[in-house]
Amino acid sequence: MKPAALLHPWSQRFNLKLLLLVLAIGLGINLVGLGHLALVVRSALSPADLLLLLQLIGLLVVVLIAAAGIYSLVSEFAFWEGWLQGLPAPATLFDPCSSSAGPHRCYVVYLDGIHQLERDHPPRVSAFLELLEQQLTEETLLVRGLETYTVMPVALAEDAGSEWFWRRLFALQEQHPNGLVQLLAAVLVQANNVIKVGISSDRRYGPILNYELALKISLRLAEAGFRPDTGSRIVLTGYSGGAEMAMGVGDYLRRITRAPVSIISFCGVFSGNQQLHQLAGITTIVGSKDPVAAFGRIAYPGRSPLLPLSNWNKALAAGQVQRMVIEEMNHNGSHGPFSEAFRLPVIKAVLAALELPPVVAAAAPQQTGY
Numbered sequence: 001m002k003p004a005a006l007l008h009p010w011s012q013r014f015n016l017k018l019l020l021l022v023l024a025i026g027l028g029i030n031l032v033g034l035g036h037l038a039l040v041v042r043s044a045l046s047p048a049d050l051l052l053l054l055q056l057i058g059l060l061v062v063v064l065i066a067a068a069g070i071y072s073l074v075s076e077f078a079f080w081e082g083w084l085q086g087l088p089a090p091a092t093l094f095d096p097c098s099s100s101a102g103p104h105r106c107y108v109v110y111l112d113g114i115h116q117l118e119r120d121h122p123p124r125v126s127a128f129l130e131l132l133e134q135q136l137t138e139e140t141l142l143v144r145g146l147e148t149y150t151v152m153p154v155a156l157a158e159d160a161g162s163e164w165f166w167r168r169l170f171a172l173q174e175q176h177p178n179g180l181v182q183l184l185a186a187v188l189v190q191a192n193n194v195i196k197v198g199i200s201s202d203r204r205y206g207p208i209l210n211y212e213l214a215l216k217i218s219l220r221l222a223e224a225g226f227r228p229d230t231g232s233r234i235v236l237t238g239y240s241g242g243a244e245m246a247m248g249v250g251d252y253l254r255r256i257t258r259a260p261v262s263i264i265s266f267c268g269v270f271s272g273n274q275q276l277h278q279l280a281g282i283t284t285i286v287g288s289k290d291p292v293a294a295f296g297r298i299a300y301p302g303r304s305p306l307l308p309l310s311n312w313n314k315a316l317a318a319g320q321v322q323r324m325v326i327e328e329m330n331h332n333g334s335h336g337p338f339s340e341a342f343r344l345p346v347i348k349a350v351l352a353a354l355e356l357p358p359v360v361a362a363a364a365p366q367q368t369g370y
Contacts, residue, residue, distance in 0.1 A: 113240030114193035124338040200248040201271035214252035243268025269296035272312025280358035287329025
């Protein structure tokens with residue numbers, strides 16, 4: 001019998017649609033600076049030299065992205081085989097002697113989009129989270145600063161196997177005088193995050209990545225005072241690609257923490273391939289002018305209404321999914337969810353989603369496997 005990996009097209013296995021989509025987003029964010037840079041380059045180089053330069057840059061990007069993808073898969077295998085240390089076993093996460101309920105009845109875990117480079121969020125995101133935190137009740141704790149796209153409890157630049165590469169890449173992005181070099185470094189960092197999103201949505205490699213990330217989130221929750229079986233609930237809040245990571249983590253986190261888990265996504269790009277039937281609810285907050293989230297519904301066949309037996313459509317049919325639309329909101333920039341124009345409407349929508357009653361978890365269906 002052929003291995004399972006050989007039974008699927010190469011493009012499906014590596015989710016190239018999503019990879020190209022989010023790389024386009026990363027380039028789009030820098031269109032103004034890139035356009036100015038292009039004029040300078042065109043005035044200094046002949047057409048033949050410019051073509052050669054573009055070919056070399058394209059080759060470099062393809063090679064580095066492929067290397068990042070291979071490293072991601074190898075690191076998942078190394079963790080699964082027990083070669084990496086850093087994430088504890090689920091049985092050791094929570095103090096078995098402490099069963100008293102803490103002051104927090106709800107833990108809101110924020111999972112950032114692919115722009116995240118380190119634990120500290122970009123200024124606009126930080127301002128958004130600070131304002132959200134001010135609006136939460138005393139019984140609700142916001143857990144922020146999680147690196148969504150690394151599974152080990154360290155920063156990407158501190159990863160034991162690749163810190164030498166990421167430290168140099170971050171230095172190029174922040175300090176290099178050439179704008180093109182800075183742009184390429186930013187795209188490569190985001191490409192690593194896109195690859196993680198693609199792996200999370202994959203039915204073969206995704207369970208490993210999602211389980212690892214669930215352990216990492218559980219570790220942070222334990223540090224924040226969460227204890228199982230105390231009546232507290234967990235809400236995963238994901239922006240853009242963070243919504244996919246939340247979908248992938250949800251069921252594993254529910255099993256590890258033995259607590260109800262729900263998801264709130266805004267401007268989310270996600271597959272809906274994961275096990276969703278026992279989540280306490282899913283709320284999607286979308287902008288009426290968000291082409292990225294809209295394309296996500298097309299890129300993932302499982303979200304098509306033509307496939308009623310997909311996990312996502314089963315969740316829709318069971319009434320687990322609530323959809324909120326914010327008029328005129330885009331995916332990012334001056335009309336994105338972190339802008340001054342739409343920051344408050346998104347926060348109000350998140351607060352409204354937190355007030356929704358939990359959905360009764362459905363009975364577990366027959367296991368179909370991954």
